[in-house]
Amino acid sequence: MSKTPYPVLLAVLLTVSVSAGEPIETAFVNSGITVVGGELGSVADLLNPFIESTVIGGGIRNLLEVRLLDDPAMQNDPDIEVASFPGIDVDGNPDNDFDGTNLYQVDPIGLNDDGEPITIFTPGSITNGNLVAGPADLDLGGGLVIPGALLEGTVASGGSSMDTPAIAAAIPVAIFDAIPAPPPFDGFPFNYDTLTEVLAFLGVNPDVDLDGDSIPDAFSVEFVLNFVSCQIIYPVTEPAFQRGDINLDGTMDLGDPVTLLAYLFIGGEVPGCLDACDANDDGALDIGDAVLFLSHLFTGGIAPAEPFENCGTDPTADTISCETSPAGC
Numbered sequence: 001m002s003k004t005p006y007p008v009l010l011a012v013l014l015t016v017s018v019s020a021g022e023p024i025e026t027a028f029v030n031s032g033i034t035v036v037g038g039e040l041g042s043v044a045d046l047l048n049p050f051i052e053s054t055v056i057g058g059g060i061r062n063l064l065e066v067r068l069l070d071d072p073a074m075q076n077d078p079d080i081e082v083a084s085f086p087g088i089d090v091d092g093n094p095d096n097d098f099d100g101t102n103l104y105q106v107d108p109i110g111l112n113d114d115g116e117p118i119t120i121f122t123p124g125s126i127t128n129g130n131l132v133a134g135p136a137d138l139d140l141g142g143g144l145v146i147p148g149a150l151l152e153g154t155v156a157s158g159g160s161s162m163d164t165p166a167i168a169a170a171i172p173v174a175i176f177d178a179i180p181a182p183p184p185f186d187g188f189p190f191n192y193d194t195l196t197e198v199l200a201f202l203g204v205n206p207d208v209d210l211d212g213d214s215i216p217d218a219f220s221v222e223f224v225l226n227f228v229s230c231q232i233i234y235p236v237t238e239p240a241f242q243r244g245d246i247n248l249d250g251t252m253d254l255g256d257p258v259t260l261l262a263y264l265f266i267g268g269e270v271p272g273c274l275d276a277c278d279a280n281d282d283g284a285l286d287i288g289d290a291v292l293f294l295s296h297l298f299t300g301g302i303a304p305a306e307p308f309e310n311c312g313t314d315p316t317a318d319t320i321s322c323e324t325s326p327a328g329c
Contacts, residue, residue, distance in 0.1 A: 022233075023103055023231040023232065023233050024065060024231065024232050024233070024234075025229070025231050026065060026066045026067070026069050026074070026159065027063060027064060027065045027066070027104075027229070027230050027231060027232040028063065028064045028066075028159075028161075028162050028227035028228065028229060028230060029061045029062070029063055029064075029087065029097065029098065029102070029104060029227060029228060029229075029230040030055070030061065030062040030063075030064075030225060030226070030227055031055070031097075031098040031226050031227060031228045032052065032055060032225070032226035033051050033052075033055060033223055033224075033225055033226075034048055034051070034223060034224050034226070035047050035048055035051070035221055035222070035223050036166055036222050036223060036224055037166060037221070037222030038168070038169075038219070038220035038221035038222045039204060039205075039206075039207045039208075039219045039220040039221065040171070040199075040204065040219050040220070040221040041221070041222060042202075042203075042204060043199065043202055043204050046182075046198075046202070050182055056094065056097075057094065058094075060086050060087070060088060060107065061086065061087045061088070061089060061097065061104055062084070062086060062087070063084070063085055063086065063087040063104055063106065063230070063232055064082055064083070064084055064151075064162075064227060065082065065083040065084075065085075065117070065232060066080055066081075066082055066131075066159070067080065067081045067082065067083055067120075068080050068081055071126070072158075072159075073157050073158055073159070074126060074129070074131075074155045074156075074157070074158065074159035075126060075128065075129045075155070075157055076126060076127060076128065077125065077126045078125045078127075079123070079124075079125065080124040080125060080126060080131075080133065081120050081121060081122035081123070081124050081133060082120070082121040082122075082124055082131070082133040082134075082151055083117035083119065083120050083121075084110075084117070084119045084120075084121065084136075084151075085106050085107060085109075085110025085111065085117050085118070085119065086106075086107040086109065086110050087104035087105060087106055087107055087110075087232060088104060088105050088107055089102065089103075089104055090102075090103045090104060090105050090233070091103065098228050099228075100160060100228050100229045100230070101229070101230065101231060102230050102231070103230070103231045103232070103233065104230055104231070104232050104233075105232070105233050105234075105235055106232055106233070106234050106235060108235055111234075111235075115234065115235075119136055119137070120136060121133035121134035121135070121136040121149075121150075121151045122134070122136065124151075126155060129154055129155050129156070129157065130152075130153075130154055130155075131151070131152065131153045131154070131155050131162065132150070132151070132152050133150075133151045133152075134148075134149060134150040134151050135148040135149055135150050136148075136149055136151075137149070151164075152164055152165055153165075153225075153227070159229050160228065160229050161226070161227060161228050161229065162226075162227040163224060163225070163226050163227070164224050164225040164226075165224065166222040166223065166224055167222065167223055167224065167225070168220075168221075168222050169220075169221050169222070169223065170208040170210060170218040170219065170220055170221065171218055171219050171221055172210060172217060172218045173196055173206050173217050173218060173219070176194060176195040176196040176199060176219070177194050177195075177196050178194070179194060179195040180193070180194065180195070181193055181194055181195055181197060181198050182195070182198070185197075185198045185201070199219070204219065205219075206218055206219055207219065207220050208220050238313045238314065238321065238322055239273070239313075239322050239323065239324060239325040239329070240307075240311040240312055240313060240325050240329040241273045241275050241276045241307065241311065241312075241313070241314075241322045241325055241326060241329060242276065242307060242308065242310070242311050242312075242326055242328060242329060243275070243276055243278070243279065243281075243304040243305055243306065243307055243308045244256055244276065244279065244293055244296075244304050244308060245273075245276050245326040245328065246259045246260050246271050246273070246276050246277050247259045247271070248271075248272050248273060248276075248324060248325075248326040248327060249326070249327055250326055250327035250328035251328070252293075252297070253297070254297065256293060257290045257293040257294050257297070259271060260277050260285070260289060260290050260293070261287075261290050263277075263285075264285065264286070264287065264290070272322075272323055272324035273322040273323065273324055273325070273326065274320040274321060274322065274323075275314045275320055275321060275322040276322065276326065277289055278305075278318075278320060279292040279293050279304040279305065280292055280304070280305060281304075281305035281314070281315075281316050281318075282318075283316065283318030283319060283320060284320075285320065292304060311325075311326075311328065311329035
């Protein structure tokens, strides 16, 4: 079998225990992982229920977004790409995660500084429902990267689901060393500590040498991934600001409360970052904010709410926002 670096992907999947734009409907959430072959295939009946419970109970979901799509049935499109990233269940209720319409927010760790997906499988196409995209370097965070991964799957008409063909992989022994032995193997008469020990008892032993030292250190496996449709939203990235820097010149001085007072009372220009004006972070702009700024500047009064000492984003959800970062941020 091919000794590809897919084990990292499976390992991450196994361990997976709002202000935004309009929901995107051309997306899938990983709903299942099923072992179908390889050395681990002989204990699929043991592993698959464990994997299923792990996937169902996971808070972070693995998402795919089909981009550049022209065919709403997702059956024939010669030019697509597929973004991959972790997502967070918006309603926090795992009972409806796989109902086909659940809403997820893209986890920012899967996006670059411009808010675009780090991992995009391109070029891609769908022919008679068969999707092929990539290759792409799949960055899973923590220094874990799958280079040159190819994404393949069969998409149901209308995009309600997608299933991959069998994926050949190898899972390092260290992964199973970190997984506690499941019942009944964790108690008398077995008293095993890890899943590796359970596999050895069942006659399943490492058969793949990943590091090239002629000693098997991984288990071969073939598995399929199952996806169901979902909706996703991207997080809105708010500009960083420094509370009190109202005129956006990189410093806080008398000019800042003067700018705020002019806006509040004599029709002055709207500040580019309203959050920077909200001294007490109560979600409203009024004379109290200007007074707090002046008091802090000239009489040693209390400091404005954070972020004040350093640039940051508003820790409080309210109706005002920041459109433009100051020079210092």
